[in-house]
Amino acid sequence: MLKSFLAMAACALALAVVSVQAASQRPILIKFSHVVADNTPKGQGALLFKQLVEERLAGKVRVEVYANSSLYGDADELEALRKNEVQLLAPSLAKFGQYTQQLQVFDLPFLFDDLDAVNRFQKRAKGRQLLRSMEAHDIVGLAYWHNGMKQLSASKALLLPTDAAGLNFRIQPSEVLDAQFRQLGAQSQAMPFAEVFEALQSGRVQGAENPWSNIYSKNLHRVQPYITETNHGVLDYMLVSNPRFWYAIPHTIRVELEGIVDEVTYAVNRQAEADNRADRQRIEASGSSQVIGLSAEQREAWRNAMRPVWRQFEAQIGADVLKAAQAVNRKSRP
Numbered sequence: 001m002l003k004s005f006l007a008m009a010a011c012a013l014a015l016a017v018v019s020v021q022a023a024s025q026r027p028i029l030i031k032f033s034h035v036v037a038d039n040t041p042k043g044q045g046a047l048l049f050k051q052l053v054e055e056r057l058a059g060k061v062r063v064e065v066y067a068n069s070s071l072y073g074d075a076d077e078l079e080a081l082r083k084n085e086v087q088l089l090a091p092s093l094a095k096f097g098q099y100t101q102q103l104q105v106f107d108l109p110f111l112f113d114d115l116d117a118v119n120r121f122q123k124r125a126k127g128r129q130l131l132r133s134m135e136a137h138d139i140v141g142l143a144y145w146h147n148g149m150k151q152l153s154a155s156k157a158l159l160l161p162t163d164a165a166g167l168n169f170r171i172q173p174s175e176v177l178d179a180q181f182r183q184l185g186a187q188s189q190a191m192p193f194a195e196v197f198e199a200l201q202s203g204r205v206q207g208a209e210n211p212w213s214n215i216y217s218k219n220l221h222r223v224q225p226y227i228t229e230t231n232h233g234v235l236d237y238m239l240v241s242n243p244r245f246w247y248a249i250p251h252t253i254r255v256e257l258e259g260i261v262d263e264v265t266y267a268v269n270r271q272a273e274a275d276n277r278a279d280r281q282r283i284e285a286s287g288s289s290q291v292i293g294l295s296a297e298q299r300e301a302w303r304n305a306m307r308p309v310w311r312q313f314e315a316q317i318g319a320d321v322l323k324a325a326q327a328v329n330r331k332s333r334p
């Protein structure tokens with residue numbers, strides 16, 4: 001009796017060892033889900049990540065990329081990450097409000113003069129600290145990825161801030177962005193990116209704010225007759241994983257993956273501005289939307305109208321974070 005029990009136990013143990021070995025030999029699967037098209041800075045970054053992993057970690061790590069909200073969308077992707085149903089995301093910095101208020105700094109209008117200033121902030125100590133600001137919620141930031149500066153599009157020409165009064169703008173789910181449009185006497189409606197084209201086409205909202213690459217790749221210029229080049233805010237991303245997944249990856253593989261993340265980050269951030277410039281030209285060439293430039297005085301009027309939002313959110317964001325962000329601009333201000 002004892003003999004056969006021992007034999008059975010030995011058998012079970014052997015099976016367990018084999019299945020652990022088999023599991024450890026199976027490649028680690030990384031599902032990378034995002035909401036934009038492939039021909040955007042983030043879309044290209046995700047594909048480059050997959051390509052480099054396949055070249056350097058073949059048999060050890062496998063990457064599946066799901067673009068255009070085809071696996072998860074804005075409403076559920078962060079929850080899916082926290083449950084380890086996906087392992088990489090790169091949501092816009094406006095989409096983490098539920099987990100940290102500090103990242104709202106990136107939504108403040110006219111805070112960063114340009115993408116170079118954003119870059120400096122992200123590289124400095126405060127910016128880097130923010131990558132770790134959500135670990136208690138099972139979200140770890142691996143890198144910042146650029147998209148670009150946002151432009152205002154609408155069903156009517158927007159030259160002065162008063163022109164926006166009464167319009168309803170689609171926003172990402174951010175209290176700062178809501179406050180920004182309230183400053184103009186406009187309304188806002190938060191909705192997932194996947195719904196924006198339909199909402200603009202049907203007139204459910206009359207305006208939106210997006211970088212050129214998102215406008216072009218989703219054909220938003222076909223349903224917005226006017227786009228004002230305001231460059232009033234930034235739309236950037238945080239590449240995030242679930243720390244329980246990420247730190248459980250065997251050390252040597254994780255080091256290799258981190259090297260790939262650095263390389264892809266460099267490529268995305270070097271290319272994003274040029275991609276947005278090219279998409280701006282494509283939109284102008286399409287003739288379906290009029291691109292409106294602003295004089296220095298007109299832009300200053302937009303800045304003055306939106307700027308009170310900073311004070312409103314300073315306490316939530318943290319005066320130290322806001323101060324560090326203000327310090328990265330190179331142009332002198334009156």
Ligand code: LMR
Pocket residue numbers: 035036090091092147172192193210214235
């Ligand atoms: C948006 O919702 O407008 C953006 O966050 C989409 C994206 O990921 O660029």
